[in-house]
Amino acid sequence: MNIGEKSAGKQPPRRVTAAMVAEHAGVSTATVSLVANGKSAGRVSKHNEERVREAIRELGYFVDGIGSSLAKGVSSLVILVAPDISNPFFAKVIAGVRSVLGNDYQLLLSVTDAGISPSATETRRLLGLRPAGLLVHAPTKVFLEDLAGPLPLVALDAPGIDPSIPAVNMDVAQGAEAVVAHFASLGHTKAAYLDGSTGTDTLMVRREAFLDAATHYGIEVLPGNVASSMIDVGAASDEFSRNWPMWESCGVTALACATDTQAFGVLHAARHLGIRIPHRLAVTGFDDLPYSATSSPSITSVQLHATEVGRQAALKLRELIDGQAPQSLQSMLPSSLVVRGSTTADGGL
Amino acid sequence: MNIGEKSAGKQPPRRVTAAMVAEHAGVSTATVSLVANGKSAGRVSKHNEERVREAIRELGYFVDGIGSSLAKGVSSLVILVAPDISNPFFAKVIAGVRSVLGNDYQLLLSVTDAGISPSATETRRLLGLRPAGLLVHAPTKVFLEDLAGPLPLVALDAPGIDPSIPAVNMDVAQGAEAVVAHFASLGHTKAAYLDGSTGTDTLMVRREAFLDAATHYGIEVLPGNVASSMIDVGAASDEFSRNWPMWESCGVTALACATDTQAFGVLHAARHLGIRIPHRLAVTGFDDLPYSATSSPSITSVQLHATEVGRQAALKLRELIDGQAPQSLQSMLPSSLVVRGSTTADGGL
């Protein structure tokens, strides 16, 4: 009785193992392993290599990731931890990551409930998969502490992060300044800000940069002229409606929103309230979502380069996995202001 | 020399194994396994259980998913294969799935490039993870054939699928009929259709159901009045602009789009062309995306119940994983028409 017979006798159609391939090809499992992993160069004879390849094809063998991971101590998984997958930002980030990872690593996303970092339990389970590396969007301190290990990790979109942690950020501060500069160039002198209330670092940076730049450019933003809402069209719409009477009485003529989604809400409310945009009120968003170019009016927004964020993060991660220190630990991608109809009457053309 | 010492001597901070915990607690690894997996009821003495728990806590032990999976022959992973993650539909589906899976299974998403099913290679790599089950969005025949195995699998949003495969679908045909009925009730007699060109089954069903219902309701849809574009705002906008002159000359007064995204494009183009909506042309979408309620005009659309799709699919998958035959192999969730400003002048109020 050999392995082949034993397995053939069992009821469930047993999976094809390296041992079966070895037997079929008349070689040892070691040789199969070498060939299957493309490490046969100069270590396996042409003749045997061919026989193994043939056996693999005939039997339909493929390397079992679990067994392989156990033996190697690490899997070929790269896990992207992404709260809030509905952010259109991600589709592009993922494309960028995939373009760099190719077939060498397998990308999987771990999604949590809207905007929440994984719990300690979830984190441990992730680690239990022995991923080759982790890509983490907007990680919280707690999450990074839970990780506590020498696992290759790159943070994305984490402005306030510990400078010793590899990260790829977008220069949202620069974007916020560009918004202010744009307002100033249009002659606005009193502005308001609609913040997002999820408390992520990037939002904080956007707001502070906006306020600082406003001071610098001599644009007045009264404390009472900073509101905050959930990142949701309806919530933003409501919040704006509630605040407008006061803002109007203060002479506000420009409003910057923390996200395009909120800008949509503002546009919606403005329509109902009969506020002409951009004539009576100039509005800006942030993120440059796909619909922002075609809404009515189209939205002046800060464009972020999501694909490039994904690419660079994956590049850094690969360096880490390979045991190198990344060329630069953290990098910052520029953002750019896209001027459209919500701030200038001819911007949409 | 024991295991503990040996590991302490090595340079890399060795991971905590069940053997270490066993030694620390003065029991066998089997006992540790029982306790760690919550299977200790009536199989481990209170005293030992307590000692093990303490050791686990002190050492910071957690079960290694890889070792566990190898021993059990299957992991606790549920993989959601999702082409086109940018579809806002998914965030809700995921929420539904998570609510059912809870802590028993770990959900990970496998994302491919926009709208493409995973390649055979990718599929094999997925299988190499030995997932407990697969949730597959809009699977292609090829993909299902690549799978070829007794793996628990539930398809989502796969209208044309083999009736022997467990699936959760949405009644998009009903939705398309509702659109036609709505047009008819408004007195339209000549309509056009803007299809999506990705070739997914759901789009085919939407189109055919629309055309059938049109015949039934006596609404004329000339063959030349069915156009098709990528599911993209810009592409739809262009396609509409190109077709409008002809449609107009045919007396078309109503246009159904295969997706809300395309409806946005139409709205955009209509604005540039000076076509008043809904007065001159009534427009409908499909999917009821978040922005559809607040665009200008807001879009009449077919609402799908994504969260429920996720819930039910996960429920079915659990039954399959547990070795039961699901109560109903396939189920169909109703869809409903949401009437808004793009078809009736007062719909947006």
Place this chain on the structure above:
DNA sequence: CTGTTAGCGCCTTCAT
């Protein structure tokens, strides 16, 4: 109740 044992499938020395 508890410990021992025998793998799960693979990869990697180490001899040959």
Place this chain on the structure above:
DNA sequence: ATGAAGGCGCTAACAG
């Protein structure tokens, strides 16, 4: 260039 053998960490089956 090749094969035998020893784990990787865990769990299921079996003995006590």
